Amino acid sequence: MSTLTEKTYTGTTSPLEKEIGFSRAVRIGNHAFVSGTAPLDENGRTYAQGDVAAQAGRCFAIALEALRAVGLEGSDVVRTRIMLTDINRWREVAEVHGSLFSQVRPACTFLEVSRFIDPQWLVEIEIDAISSSAAP
Numbered sequence: 001m002s003t004l005t006e007k008t009y010t011g012t013t014s015p016l017e018k019e020i021g022f023s024r025a026v027r028i029g030n031h032a033f034v035s036g037t038a039p040l041d042e043n044g045r046t047y048a049q050g051d052v053a054a055q056a057g058r059c060f061a062i063a064l065e066a067l068r069a070v071g072l073e074g075s076d077v078v079r080t081r082i083m084l085t086d087i088n089r090w091r092e093v094a095e096v097h098g099s100l101f102s103q104v105r106p107a108c109t110f111l112e113v114s115r116f117i118d119p120q121w122l123v124e125i126e127i128d129a130i131s132s133s134a135a136p
Contacts, residue, residue: 010069016117024062027070034127036083037063038116046120052084056093059125060100067129074100076129079107083124087112093123 008027011017017024025034039047039055040062048054064074080101082093090110097108116124 008070010066025066025070027072030131030133032067032070032072032076032129032131034063034066034129036124036126037066038118038121038124046118049120050122052086052089052122053092053096055121056082056096056123056125059123060096063125063127064100067127072129072131075104076131077101077104077106077127078130079109079128081109081111081126083111083113083116083126085113085115085122089122 006028010025011023016022022035024037025032027033037059039058041047041058046055047058067073067076080097082090082097084090084093087110093110101108113124
C-alpha cells in the first residue's frame with residue numbers, strides 16, 4: 001500500500017513540461033492534481049482558435065486523460081479552476097463544465113486572467129480530485 005510520500009506522475013508531449021519542470025498530473029495517496037491545462041491539439045498547436053467552448057472541451061479532455069493516467073476518474077473530481085482571458089464568456093465554458101460535471105458537482109471557480117503563455121489560448125483549466133479507493 002502507498003504511503004502519503006509516494007507520488008505518481010504523468011506527463012504529455014508538451015515541451016514546456018521539461019522547460020518549466022512540471023507534470024501534467026501528480027497523485028499522492030488518494031489525491032490528484034492536474035496542472036493548468038491549455039487547449040492544445042495532438043501536435044502542440046492551439047486547438048479551435050477563437051472558440052472558447054471548444055478550447056475548454058479540449059482542456060477538460062486532456063486533464064481528464066491525465067487524471068485517468070494516475071488512476072482516478074472524472075467522478076473523483078472535487079475542484080475545478082477555470083481561467084479565462086475574457087470573463088464575459090464564462091457561460092460558454094460553464095455549459096461545457098455542466099455537461100461533464102452536472103452529477104459530480106465539484107467546487108468550481110472562474111477567474112479572469114490578463115493572458116496566457118500563448119495569446120491564442122482563451123482558457124486554461126486545473127482539476128483536483130480525491131479517490132475513495134486505496135492508493136496504487
